[in-house]
Amino acid sequence: MALRGNLRDFTITQLLNLINLASKTGTLVIDGVSEQAHVSFREGKLAYARIGKEDGNLASVLYKSNKINANQYKAIIERAGQMSDKELGLLLINAGYVSREDILLNLQAYFTDQLRRLFTWVEGIFRFENEMLPPDDRINVRLDLENIIIEGSRQLRELEQLQDEIPTLDMALKFTERPLTNVNLSVDEWKVVKFVDPKNTMRQIGKTNKLSEVEIRRIVYGLLQAGLVELVRPADAPLPQSVRPLAPQEIEDKKTLVNKLIGRIRSL
Amino acid sequence: MQTVKMVVTGPFSAGKTQFIQSVSEIDVVATERRISSEEERSVKNATTVAMDFGRITVDEDLVLYLFGTPGQKRFDFMWEILSEGMLGFIVMVDSTRPETFREARSILETFRAYAPTPFVVAANKQDMDDAWELEDMGHALRLDKHTKLLPCVATDKDSVKTVLLELLYSILSEMEGK
Numbered sequence: 001m002a003l004r005g006n007l008r009d010f011t012i013t014q015l016l017n018l019i020n021l022a023s024k025t026g027t028l029v030i031d032g033v034s035e036q037a038h039v040s041f042r043e044g045k046l047a048y049a050r051i052g053k054e055d056g057n058l059a060s061v062l063y064k065s066n067k068i069n070a071n072q073y074k075a076i077i078e079r080a081g082q083m084s085d086k087e088l089g090l091l092l093i094n095a096g097y098v099s100r101e102d103i104l105l106n107l108q109a110y111f112t113d114q115l116r117r118l119f120t121w122v123e124g125i126f127r128f129e130n131e132m133l134p135p136d137d138r139i140n141v142r143l144d145l146e147n148i149i150i151e152g153s154r155q156l157r158e159l160e161q162l163q164d165e166i167p168t169l170d171m172a173l174k175f176t177e178r179p180l181t182n183v184n185l186s187v188d189e190w191k192v193v194k195f196v197d198p199k200n201t202m203r204q205i206g207k208t209n210k211l212s213e214v215e216i217r218r219i220v221y222g223l224l225q226a227g228l229v230e231l232v233r234p235a236d237a238p239l240p241q242s243v244r245p246l247a248p249q250e251i252e253d254k255k256t257l258v259n260k261l262i263g264r265i266r267s268l
Numbered sequence: 269m270q271t272v273k274m275v276v277t278g279p280f281s282a283g284k285t286q287f288i289q290s291v292s293e294i295d296v297v298a299t300e301r302r303i304s305s306e307e308e309r310s311v312k313n314a315t316t317v318a319m320d321f322g323r324i325t326v327d328e329d330l331v332l333y334l335f336g337t338p339g340q341k342r343f344d345f346m347w348e349i350l351s352e353g354m355l356g357f358i359v360m361v362d363s364t365r366p367e368t369f370r371e372a373r374s375i376l377e378t379f380r381a382y383a384p385t386p387f388v389v390a391a392n393k394q395d396m397d398d399a400w401e402l403e404d405m406g407h408a409l410r411l412d413k414h415t416k417l418l419p420c421v422a423t424d425k426d427s428v429k430t431v432l433l434e435l436l437y438s439i440l441s442e443m444e445g446k
Contacts, residue, residue, distance in 0.1 A: 002398045009367030010408075018407040164374045168381045176412075230412055231377060233384050255443055257272065257330065258355075262436045264326040265429055268291055 003128040012118045013152035015126065017225045020044045020145040027132035032124040039115065040134040046143040048134035049114035058085040058103065058139060061110045067098050084137030108141045112148060119152045146226045147184050153222030154186075162217040165224075169203040169213060172234040173220065178227050192219045193228075198235040270330050274435065275350055276320075277337040277375055278360030279368040283392040283422035284336040285320050287360060290428040292322025292334060347375075348382055356386040356435045360422070361409065363391045363399035369408045376409070386438040390420035390431045 003018075007030070015028060023044035030037040035052035050056045059080075063073040080088055092098050134140055173196045185193060188211065195205040206216030223229045276284045289296045320336030335350050351357065357379055361372045372389075379387065391405050400408070406417045416434050421427045 003400060003404050004398070005366035009370065014408065018404060021407040022403055161370075164370055167374045167378045171377065171381055224410065230410070231380075233380065251443055255440060257270070258436055258440050258443070260326050260330060261272070261332055262433060262440070264324060264332070265291075265432050265436065268324070268425065268429055 005126060007121055007124040007126060010126070011152075012115075012121065013149050013225050016115075016145050016149050016152065017227060019128070020149065021227050024128065024130075025133075026128055026130040027134070028126060028128050029132070030118065030121065030124045030126045032121050037114070037118055037121075038132075039118070040132070040140070042140065042142065044145065046111055046115070046145060046148070047140040048138055049111040051114050051117060056107075056110055056114070056138075058088050058107070061106050062092075062098065062103070065106045065109065067102055067106060068092075072097065085139045086137065089139055103139065104141060107139055108143050111141060111143065115148055116151070119155055144182065146228070147182075149226045150183065150185070150189070150222045153225045154218065162214060162221060165221050166202070166217045166231075169206065169216065170201050170234070171231045172198045172201050173205075173223075173229045174198050174232050176227055176230050183226070183228065188215070189219050189222065192216065193223070196229055198232050201234050269328075271333055272330070272355050273333040273335055273353065274432070275335050275337060275354045275357040275379075276360060277347065277357055277379060278390075279362070279365075279371040279375065281365075282360040282362045282368065282372070283420075284360050286422040287358075287390070287392070287420075287428055287431075288320050288322035288334045288336050290422060290425045291324060291432065293325060294323050296320050296322045296336075347378065351379060351382045351385075354383075354385055356388075356439050358431060358435060359387060359389045360392050360420070361389060361405065363393050363405060364396050366400060366408065369405070373409055386435065386442050388416040388418055388431060388435045388438060390418050390422075392420045392422050394419040395421045 018024075019028065019041050021044070025042050025044075027038055027040045030039075037051045038049070039046070040048040048056075054060075059068070059073055059076045062068045063070070068076070076088065080091070083091070089100075089103050093100055093103070175196055188209070191209045192205055192211075195208060202216055202220055205211075206213065209216075211219070220229070224231070276287055278284055285296060320334075322334040322336075324332040324334070326332060335354075337347055337350055359372060359376050359379070362368055376387075376389070379385075389409065389411060391399070391402055393399055394402075402417055402419060406415075409417070411417055416438060418431050418434055419427070420431050
């Protein structure tokens with residue numbers, strides 16, 4: 001079944017969030033206004049990315065990051081044209097030009113930059129291809145998405161959209177079961193995280209930290225997108241008059257009523 | 269005569285009126301108006317502006333009312349009124365229209381803020397080829413693992429019955445936890 005839509009309705013960070021939480025494997029293909037992007041994932045982690053004609057081969061990535069010089073780059077293109085990135089990587093490591101870490105770190109940085117470019121895309125049709133994996137001759141990385149998601153969420157500025165995402169500040173936050181490790185948070189984000197507790201509403205957290213409604217919404221939105229927190233009703237929130245606590249006999253009466261409803265619906 | 273109510277909410281054109289129609293013993297009392305906006309008219313011609321109203325009689329002493337909320341945000345002043353005293357609520361989402369998921373999330377959070385009432389999410393149009401998978405929808409709607417996300421076809425009575433029953437089971441299990 002389809003995982004497809006339009007970037008106008010579903011932002012890149014929301015897509016990354018979904019891929020991350022669902023631990024998806026496959027390739028996100030985005031037809032932008034003037035370019036096409038392919039971003040591949042394995043079990044919810046970034047494996048590979050390319051936009052447009054820039055295919056991100058290992059030689060060009062290492063050259064752009066000054067790990068090899070212009071002459072070396074030229075020689076590789078001339079002599080190792082048919083070689084896969086994996087073979088080329090081994091050759092460069094064995095020749096002592098670069099280390100394995102150099103290769104992985106530079107590819108990670110390159111793929112992350114490609115994703116950052118996508119944050120500016122607001123128009124485009126996307127689809128997720130479960131069967132499509134990165135080309136065999138490319139080196140894949142394995143990069144957690146949380147930090148990229150938080151970074152992308154920081155760019156969401158429109159108040160209207162933030163209000164859609166978080167309609168009321170009178171709800172509280174609690175941590176999800178995902179561990180809060182290796183996540184790069186800003187000072188303001190840490191200030192909010194410090195007060196994450198079902199007893200504190202977002203409004204209270206914002207007030208305590210002297211954050212405006214837009215600021216607290218933006219920070220919470222990023223934490224939600226990264227799957228680090230979830231919205232809950234405040235632990236000590238007053239119940240509406242119509243939802244007063246029931247006495248034991250009333251609970252029994254209500255159970256009888258619900259069982260009657262169940263019987264009736266079954267018989268429809 | 270005792271009456272209880274459940275609310276069916278969700279974005280514009282999610283299938284709320286059809287959902288109620290599939291199980292109501294009376295023709296749904298619909299307060300529909302012709303749509304003036306060109307964009308919305310491309311989806312359907314008439315929409316609910318106040319509420320839909322369906323009925324299921326349990327016995328001579330008990331009647332269940334199903335209220336459908338208007339989907340468009342400009343009618344959200346009706347939501348709190350309709351939610352008062354509800355037994356539980358159902359959030360309908362069109363599985364083929366990811367452009368409505370953001371609004372569905374917003375409606376869900378708004379209703380959750382009104383009262384700690386049990387709810388389920390019904391993923392409508394799961395019989396269509398371009399429907400999103402339930403797991404993807406769950407993440408897109410930001411549902412926690414305890415929230416029931418149920419496949420649904422609002423035109424199919426059995427499918428609607430399953431959704432209503434799942435909500436009632438949630439209500440029962442919440443009471444048993446007390």
